[in-house]
Amino acid sequence: MSSSLTFYECKHCSATGTCTNGENQAACRACARLNELPFWRRSGQVGLVCGCCRGLGKAELFTDRLNKRMAPVLAVLLVFCVLTLIMVTSIFNHQHFSEILAFGSAIIGTVTGFYFSTNKNDL
Numbered sequence: 001m002s003s004s005l006t007f008y009e010c011k012h013c014s015a016t017g018t019c020t021n022g023e024n025q026a027a028c029r030a031c032a033r034l035n036e037l038p039f040w041r042r043s044g045q046v047g048l049v050c051g052c053c054r055g056l057g058k059a060e061l062f063t064d065r066l067n068k069r070m071a072p073v074l075a076v077l078l079v080f081c082v083l084t085l086i087m088v089t090s091i092f093n094h095q096h097f098s099e100i101l102a103f104g105s106a107i108i109g110t111v112t113g114f115y116f117s118t119n120k121n122d123l
C-alpha cells in the first residue's frame with residue numbers, strides 16, 4: 001500500500017465519499033455550499049459528494065496540500081529576496097556584486113524554469 005501513503009481516509013465522510021454530517025444523515029452546509037447549491041437548498045440534502053475529499057473517500061494529507069500551496073509562494077518569495085539582494089548590492093556597489101548576481105540569476109533561472117516546465121505539462 002505504498003501508493004496510498006500520501007492519502008488518508010477522509011474523516012469528514014468516514015471514507016464513504018458522501019457527506020452525512022448534517023441533520024438526519026443529510027449533507028452538512030459546508031458540503032452543500034461546495035456542491036454549488038443555492039443557499040435555500042443547502043439544508044436537508046442527502047447523498048451529496050463530500051466536500052473534503054470530493055467524493056473519493058480519501059483525502060490528501062494536510063501537509064501535502066500545504067506543500068503544494070506553499071511551494072509557489074516560497075518560490076516567489078525566494079525570487080523576490082534574490083532580486084532585492086541583487087538590487088541592494090548593486091546600489092551599494094558591493095564587492096561581491098558579480099558573484100551575487102551570478103548566484104541570484106542561477107536561482108531565478110531554476111525557479112522560473114521549474115514552474116514554466118510544470119505549467120507546460122499541465123496544459
Ligand SMILES: [Zn+2]
Pocket residue numbers: 012019020021027028029030031032050051
Ligand atoms: Zn460535509
Ligand SMILES: [Zn+2]
Pocket residue numbers: 010011012013014015016017018050051052053054055056057058
Ligand atoms: Zn470525505
